[in-house]
């Protein structure tokens with residue numbers, strides 16, 4: 570087991586947060602409260618962190634794939650899946666976005682609470698991947714947007730969270746160009762930024 574830093578609670582569930590793993594925050598909860606997983610769906614949680622969104626999804630989904638570039642996160646998410654009794658429904662892979670998949674499973678829903686802070690320097694520690702969006706803040710988001718279409722069924726959807734610090738309008742436009750119907754369906758406002766929940770449907 571990794572080094573436990575904290576235990577956090579969401580509804581009746583609890584989750585370990587290991588050292589070096591993103592602690593669920595407002596962005597996580599914005600996505601969590603908008604999760605619309607239907608019975609039997611196949612869900613991918615990109616950048617799963619401590620696994621909270623994958624685990625919440627697993628109660629209804631038939632299968633969840635959770636990935637993270639941070640191996641500490643994958644270990645933490647697996648421990649939380651076991652703790653919450655859904656280990657048998659979730660597969661975990663460590664790697665960059667869709668890179669670790671050796672085939673193209675088609676999902677009903679892809680989740681991404683994306684790293685979005687503009688940063689000049691390369692990530693120094695694994696935890697830095699949680700917010701490191703490259704120089705523009707959009708590097709990981711843009712790569713995600715260029716690949717996600719191929720992993721979704723027609724009628725399938727994306728639920729992603731993004732900050733106004735990395736240009737939400739550009740994401741909406743990129744999604745429309747790729748053949749999605751995209752809109753902001755919820756948001757949180759802070760004095761320095763706005764975080765938006767973007768829902769996009771492949772049509």
Ligand SMILES: C[S@@+](CC[C@H](N)C(=O)[O-])C[C@H]1O[C@@H](n2cnc3c(N)ncnc32)[C@H](O)[C@@H]1O
Nearest residue numbers: 593597616617618637638639665666682698699
């Ligand atoms: C803001 S955190 C969200 C964690 C969790 N989903 C949540 O909502 O609490 C972003 C997560 O994405 C992961 N991540 C960042 N870049 C990634 C990439 N290129 N591929 C896969 N995961 C990535 C980070 O390691 C981190 O766990």
